Amino acid sequence: EDKVVQSPLSLVVHEGDTVTLNCSYEVTNFRSLLWYKQEKKAPTFLFMLTSSGIEKKSGRLSSILDKKELSSILNITATQTGDSAIYLCAVDNSGYALNFGKGTSLLVTP
Amino acid sequence: NAGVTQTPKFQVLKTGQSMTLQCAQDMNHEYMSWYRQDPGMGLRLIHYSVGAGITDQGEVPNGYNVSRSTTEDFPLRLLSAAPSQTSVYFCASTSGGSYTGELFFGEGSRLTVL
Numbered sequence: 001e002d003k004v005v006q007s008p009l010s011l012v013v014h015e016g017d018t019v020t021l022n023c024s025y026e027v028t029n030f031r032s033l034l035w036y037k038q039e040k041k042a043p044t045f046l047f048m049l050t051s052s053g054i055e056k057k058s059g060r061l062s063s064i065l066d067k068k069e070l071s072s073i074l075n076i077t078a079t080q081t082g083d084s085a086i087y088l089c090a091v092d093n094s095g096y097a098l099n100f101g102k103g104t105s106l107l108v109t110p
Numbered sequence: 111n112a113g114v115t116q117t118p119k120f121q122v123l124k125t126g127q128s129m130t131l132q133c134a135q136d137m138n139h140e141y142m143s144w145y146r147q148d149p150g151m152g153l154r155l156i157h158y159s160v161g162a163g164i165t166d167q168g169e170v171p172n173g174y175n176v177s178r179s180t181t182e183d184f185p186l187r188l189l190s191a192a193p194s195q196t197s198v199y200f201c202a203s204t205s206g207g208s209y210t211g212e213l214f215f216g217e218g219s220r221l222t223v224l
Contacts, residue, residue, distance in 0.1 A: 004152075009150070034212070042200060042216060042218055043200075045212040048212065096140075096143070096158055096160050096204065097141070097155050097158045098155075098213060100145075101152050102150060102151055102152040103150075103152050
């Protein structure tokens with residue numbers, strides 16, 4: 001059975017802190033790992049990581065894929081209150097739908 | 111482009127009633143899917159379609175029915191609503207030809223079954 005496990009499930013930090021969110025997976029036919037941010041409504045795409053692109057960075061957010069350990073981390077530096085959201089990790093092993101983890105709920109306090 | 115459009119945004123049903131959640135996309139995407147999201151559970155795949163006329167079950171298909179008669183539309187039918195189907199439902203689409211991993215989501219439909 002395919003599994004995507006995220007940790008921690010929730011996290012509270014102060015503005016300016018750096019956070020690391022974790023995602024591990026056990027799936028057949030791994031194609032890519034994706035990170036999404038979900039605020040009030042639908043998830044919005046952050047990064048996709050594959051065998052040929054194991055590190056991505058955008059502003060204060062960065063992500064690394066460790067194919068040997070079957071895991072990924074999402075780093076957020078200098079957190080802001082606007083970073084408060086649920087962060088979802090998902091794995092694609094089919095090309096048309098995703099297996100999602102339960103998400104990490106991040107709260108950044110002023 | 112409107113992207114992925116879901117209707118209705120909110121719905122309250124009584125146990126045993128049936129209804130259809132509508133989903134339409136205008137990006138000519140081949141792949142469409144329905145997810146449900148419950149607190150602390152992430153998104154779980156209900157049904158998906160890889161093209162018009164082709165559908166298949168996901169992780170939690172029981173109590174739901176789908177069809178894909180056109181590329182644009184992928185409605186989700188609740189046959190006889192149960193309180194366990196109280197959830198937020200998301201429709202998503204992606205392109206098969208130039209797949210980047212990014213699913214395009216609708217804004218969600220919040221369903222309450224009493």
